[in-house]
């Protein structure tokens with residue numbers, strides 16, 4: 001048995017690292033274990049959009065929308081705190097999203113999106129084709145209408161996870177990397193630590209933040225943590241100056257411009273199991289969609305292609321709270337919005353652990369909902 005901590009966290013993605021940092025700030029001893037390295041999976045594959053409004057395909061009311069908007073509000077402070085602590089710049093920007101439609105079906109969907117923003121009292125500007133092209137002159141002639149969402153933001157998620165891991169380590173969090181958790185240590189009906197090939201690590205509380213793999217940590221958990229990986233392929237195009245300035249969404253892809261001339265194109269949504277390959281079909285689809293939207297990207301250099309596994313759940317909502325079969329805390333299933341949801345997840349899970357009273361209700365996200 002290796003030494004014991006107040007809390008043992010499985011998985012050093014953005015969710016595990018953000019929780020570790022918050023708990024250590026409050027004086028708890030924390031060990032975080034990853035079978036790879038911090039941010040090596042979905043958290044570095046992401047596009048970094050903090051876009052609760054563009055992502056609101058199911059509406060902007062209800063517990064999930066509240067969770068996303070609450071996390072969005074926390075972001076400036078979350079980033080400032082980590083930058084101040086570590087000195088690492090994270091490139092938190094506020095470009096806004098321009099959501100566009102190129103045909104009648106997309107225009108109908110966009111009208112619904114606009115309606116939901118207005119019903120929720122959130123800022124959203126309806127744009128004609130001419131106005132869209134004033135916003136983004138490089139957009140194709142096929143764009144018929146658009147909606148501008150000024151409050152959607154962006155962060156360099158790779159820098160963020162790097163800084164978060166440094167900040168957590170500075171707070172005293174112990175990182176054990178390149179070490180898989182192969183089982184839980186259970187006493188009665190409580191997890192009291194984890195088993196690794198190198199021995200056991202005990203913890204007063206175990207937090208499972210293993211992303212798409214959270215349900216595989218121990219077989220008795222799978223019923224309550226039915227996470228399934230949803231592959232997202234992405235590519236990066238480079239120009240001397242970027243063709244666009246805002247985040248651009250269409251029904252077929254999204255584009256994320258960087259001031260240095262890079263434009264990320266994302267992302268596929270594929271239910272293909274634990275397969276992180278980049279495929280000809282996936283990249284072909286993204287390229288076709290991107291060039292149809294911004295023809296001047298045709299001359300850009302392809303500098304990078306990658307894929308990551310989003311932790312999806314049957315109802316597309318995160319899983320946050322205590323598991324009943326074996327008592328442990330779960331924080332996973334953030335699907336398309338884990339970068340956005342990191343600050344609020346860290347806040348609520350640390351409140352659950354330290355006071356038992358999270359400041360937003362966790363019931364809508366409870367692991368028990370899947371067994372009922």
Ligand SMILES: Cc1cc2nc3c(=O)[nH]c(=O)nc-3n(C[C@H](O)[C@H](O)[C@H](O)COP(=O)(O)OP(=O)(O)OC[C@H]3O[C@@H](n4cnc5c(N)ncnc54)[C@H](O)[C@@H]3O)c2cc1C
Nearest residue numbers: 011013015035043047048049181211232308337338339340
């Ligand atoms: C292509 C793509 C684009 C995306 N774009 C965005 C976006 O723009 N905005 C946004 O908000 N979200 C986005 N997401 C979603 C976001 O990336 C995820 O929701 C988020 O990263 C999940 O974080 P996590 O910490 O739960 O999981 P992960 O980052 O996957 O971390 C889980 C960690 O657990 C470790 N682990 C697993 N099993 C074990 C084990 N048995 N023992 C030890 N360690 C283990 C893994 O090694 C990994 O490091 C995107 C995702 C993808 C794939």
